[in-house]
């Protein structure tokens with residue numbers, strides 16, 4: 048690939064602080080490989096909503112659709128009622144661009160601080176469904192505000208949506224050394240959705256006889272993530288369970304400040320979108336305390352998706368080197384205290400060192 | 403209260419091993435206080451289902467309804483397709499007896515082994531809704547087994563069901579020193595159900611001006627449970643989120659082997675049911691490895707519900723004493739290895755010592 052035509056939505060809170068670090072590392076990685084980069088920033092987020100009432104227009108969507116990929120910082124602002132920006136921007140993008148794979152790796156680098164006493168070797172990926180389930184916006188209420196109110200939320204699961212995601216997860220598991228796939232659901236209670244998910248996994252398992260497949264209830268999965276996270280290699284799950292599990296997995300593997308994600312349309316019919324899994328963190332916005340590593344790791348996921356495995360690997364190696372520096376400092380009892388920019392610079396320097 | 407007319411469902415797996423320990427401690431606690439106890443065992447569970455095809459009959463329900471309370475060990479067996487026993491026995495009891503409060507305390511006793519490196523002082527209670535939400539059994543599928551299948555699950559939330567639970571949670575928070583109540587939900591995505599829950603909490607908050615109320619997304623809550631569990635005092639949440647959070651909370655506070663629960667009908671229109679939150683653990687059934695502490699702690703919750711605070715406190719003190727013994731042994735580097743019966747005996751002995 049000779050060039051990347053990238054759209055950037057820095058967004059809200061710490062978004063405008065972390066995104067430049069991602070772009071800095073991206074430019075350096077591409078300079079080495081000779082790929083041209085064009086970056087178009089889009090002012091989408093809280094400020095525009097507060098100024099104009101607009102979240103994401105049809106014109107925005109059309110413009111964004113013309114890019115090879117999207118890099119997003121964070122969406123969400125305390126001045127806006129919870130959910131408006133998240134739903135009308137973040138979720139709308141995931142739906143409009145059919146980002147059915149929400150790919151969320153969790154790796155605990157050796158020695159990196161974690162809340163677990165004996166974390167073991169955490170190296171898992173959650174393949175979260177991104178376009179259906181309880182996120183479909185199906186639901187409503189009657190007698191709103193009255194003592195007789197009934198409010199519903201409908202989890203919608205299609206065979207089409209489930210199968211394409213589960214297939215992606217099997218392919219991913221086949222590419223990893225452990226070849227282990229775990230369906231996480233709550234099939235003992237959610238029999239209809241659970242039945243569809245379990246039958247889909249069972250059917251595809253026959254096509255992938257060398258993948259070791261098992262099942263885990265979502266409640267038990269939250270236990271294993273703290274008692275035995277090594278139990279997991281690839282997890283395939285629905286939209287809501289994936290949301291929950293990836294925050295917990297991020298927390299045990301060094302914090303959500305390190306956790307990258309891709310909202311992927313594998314067929315390339317639409318641009319895929321890459322973002323840290325953490326939110327806009329308004330409490331630390333503007334302080335320079337945000338860790339840009341998750342954004343930089345999301346850039347690496349993006350490069351891999353775009354077929355640029357070389358630059359992706361270089362960024363990942365630089366992140367690993369920086370993790371070693373963190374581990375060393377922690378071992379010496381003087382954990383690193385660095386600003387957003389300093390972390391970006393350190394990862395950049397690690398990449399140049401490795402050249 | 404001069405007597406307790408108790409129904410006991412030992413159930414499956416480790417159920418028949420842990421329940422006798424609970425009863426042993428119960429008898430001793432009541433002997434001290436002079437309350438009479440009559441125990442009626444019910445053979446409900448996997449074996450009866452396998453023998454007769456019956457899970458819970460109308461006659462069972464009528465008989466059980468005549469008791470003051472139910473003590474349940476565990477339900478679930480690998481010989482029966484996942485979900486049948488759980489839904490037709492456990493959930494059916496919760497629904498039929500209107501157990502709308504699913505009360506699940508998590509306390510980490512000092513020095514007790516936990517997967518967290520720095521757990522801090524964990525002392526929280528989850529007030530989980532028990533009769534609605536995604537557990538309502540509303541849902542279905544069309545084109546089952548075909549490439550066009552659509553499977554749905556409906557979370558049903560009523561103002562009635564939400565208000566009575568939230569009120570219970572406010573009362574509970576008011577009785578605890580920290581007076582802190584956290585609503586956990588996903589209001590930014592599940593706007594209809596989330597709106598009802600948030601509005602209900604906001605409305606009742608006005609009646610409880612001295613309670614400190616806040617909100618936390620369910621995904622973020624799974625992070626706090628590993629990074630800062632002290633953040634929580636009383637959590638109020640829906641059926642599914644409560645299921646997920648209480649397993650994680652159990653795991654960080656010494657394991658689900660310690661976690662008690664009450665399925666409570668506060669008005670006393672129906673008998674309440676007390677059970678450990680762990681399952682039937684078929685992998686260790688028959689080995690004597692199961693920890694009966696959660697069952698014994700559930701007995702204490704039951705006594706408190708029945709107005710017998712004295713015996714409840716004596717059991718809780720005995721559990722605390724046993725926790726200290728565990729902590730000491732762990733500190734000496736020789737964690738206690740005891741059978742189910744030995745743990746029951748130790749708690750019993752601690753209770754007699756305290757007399």
Ligand SMILES: CC(C)[C@H](C(=O)O)[C@@H](O)C(=O)O
Nearest residue numbers: 133134137290324590591621
């Ligand atoms: C902000 C919110 C809508 C979003 C989600 O629930 O998907 C976030 O939590 C995430 O995980 O990306």
Ligand SMILES: CC(C)[C@H](C(=O)O)[C@@H](O)C(=O)O
Nearest residue numbers: 235236266488489492645679
């Ligand atoms: C067995 C299952 C139906 C049950 C539930 O989901 O409520 C269990 O996990 C629990 O938490 O009591």
